[in-house]
Amino acid sequence: MEKRVFNFSPGPAMLPLPALEEAQRDLLALPGTGMSILEISHRSAKFLEIIEGAESNLRKLLGIPEDYHVLFLQGGARLQFAMVAMNLLHGTGRSADYILTGTWAKTAMNEAKSQGGIRVAWDGTSLNYTRMPRQEELHLDPNAVYLHMTSNETIQGIQFSTEPDPGQVPLVCDASSDFLCRPLDIRKYGILYACAQKNAGPAGVTIVIIRKDLAERSPADLPSMLSYKVLAEAKSLHNTPPCFCVYMVKLVTDWLLQTVGGLEKMEALNRQKAALLYEAIDRCGGFYQGHAAPESRSMMNVTFRLPTAELESAFLQEAKKRDLVELKGHRSVGGCRASIYNAMPLEGVQRLRDCMLEFYEKHSR
Ligand SMILES: *Cc1c(COP(=O)(O)O)cnc(C)c1O
Numbered sequence: 001m002e003k004r005v006f007n008f009s010p011g012p013a014m015l016p017l018p019a020l021e022e023a024q025r026d027l028l029a030l031p032g033t034g035m036s037i038l039e040i041s042h043r044s045a046k047f048l049e050i051i052e053g054a055e056s057n058l059r060k061l062l063g064i065p066e067d068y069h070v071l072f073l074q075g076g077a078r079l080q081f082a083m084v085a086m087n088l089l090h091g092t093g094r095s096a097d098y099i100l101t102g103t104w105a106k107t108a109m110n111e112a113k114s115q116g117g118i119r120v121a122w123d124g125t126s127l128n129y130t131r132m133p134r135q136e137e138l139h140l141d142p143n144a145v146y147l148h149m150t151s152n153e154t155i156q157g158i159q160f161s162t163e164p165d166p167g168q169v170p171l172v173c174d175a176s177s178d179f180l181c182r183p184l185d186i187r188k189y190g191i192l193y194a195c196a197q198k199n200a201g202p203a204g205v206t207i208v209i210i211r212k213d214l215a216e217r218s219p220a221d222l223p224s225m226l227s228y229k230v231l232a233e234a235k236s237l238h239n240t241p242p243c244f245c246v247y248m249v250k251l252v253t254d255w256l257l258q259t260v261g262g263l264e265k266m267e268a269l270n271r272q273k274a275a276l277l278y279e280a281i282d283r284c285g286g287f288y289q290g291h292a293a294p295e296s297r298s299m300m301n302v303t304f305r306l307p308t309a310e311l312e313s314a315f316l317q318e319a320k321k322r323d324l325v326e327l328k329g330h331r332s333v334g335g336c337r338a339s340i341y342n343a344m345p346l347e348g349v350q351r352l353r354d355c356m357l358e359f360y361e362k363h364s365r
Helices: 017-025 045-062 076-089 103-115 228-233 243-260 263-283 309-321 346-363
Strands: 068-073 095-100 117-123 147-150 171-174 191-195 206-211 301-305 336-339
Touching (some): 045 206, 045 243, 068 228, 068 243, 076 095, 076 171, 076 191, 076 228, 095 103, 103 117, 103 147, 206 228, 243 263, 263 301, 309 336, 309 346
Antiparallel strands (some): 068 206, 191 206, 301 336
């Protein structure tokens, strides 16, 4: 087999090796069927077992109550930017609040604009999106249809430590890049959505956890594929779902439950991994400039710059020699970004930390 490297890509990202191995082992024939997951009907008993298994794993991991649907949809997180507004905002004559914390929050807001009124509850633009807001900084409209937040800004590398309090307004969260990184109280959310390719599976499926009463609000004239109500009533089988992706989410959540031992354990490991890199940043006296303010540092995406563009490219080359790849930052922020999602092993982060410390020793004088 070709050697595997430590892949720090922001997404699609590393998957847990046991999940990949199980998929590889069973690719030609799922046990008991003689058919590949790539070949079976989405109406077959075996696939229903898989999709129900993925849902039940998610319900266990996050403690999702009965009055929430768990949907497996297509179109990525980006389609949710529009769907949330089409289903909840359109035609209400009211507006929705958005917390502008970074590139993704802004994209979500712009996508919703065509569907109704938008208010900005807080704007981090002038801070260059270096931190999340504090509760008292939010200008919340008590009559908003919903409050939209982005729990982790993948590009800037900042993360909410706890949810903002939306009052009586339903909280809608884009959790694409920190889904399943820690336990959550789902009851605080009206809708929580996440594309799979950061922390939950491969690209091609988006998980939408939606309170059942909100899914009832979908306007009747929406195209069926955009209606939460239709998709929920069909249990994500209104059309052919991305069967392989759902299968992979099942295997990744099996890994979280059985090998990792749940989200408390996952969070402890994620905190340990993130601390290794932030300690290295702090220890090198300004050589590495973290983008995030310390109180908003992301556990998932660690963003930093080096003193010059030349040093940055030399650092990326040195890292690559050590099989540490995909560390270049997003073009809009520059610098470096280490995405250390659930599946990134501690060993990969330790190796990156060592690379950072040794590179600093060599180039700081
Ligand atoms: C990756 C990402 C998206 C975009 O997801 P797609 O599946 O490409 O639409 C949206 N929001 C956040 C926070 C992300 O990290």
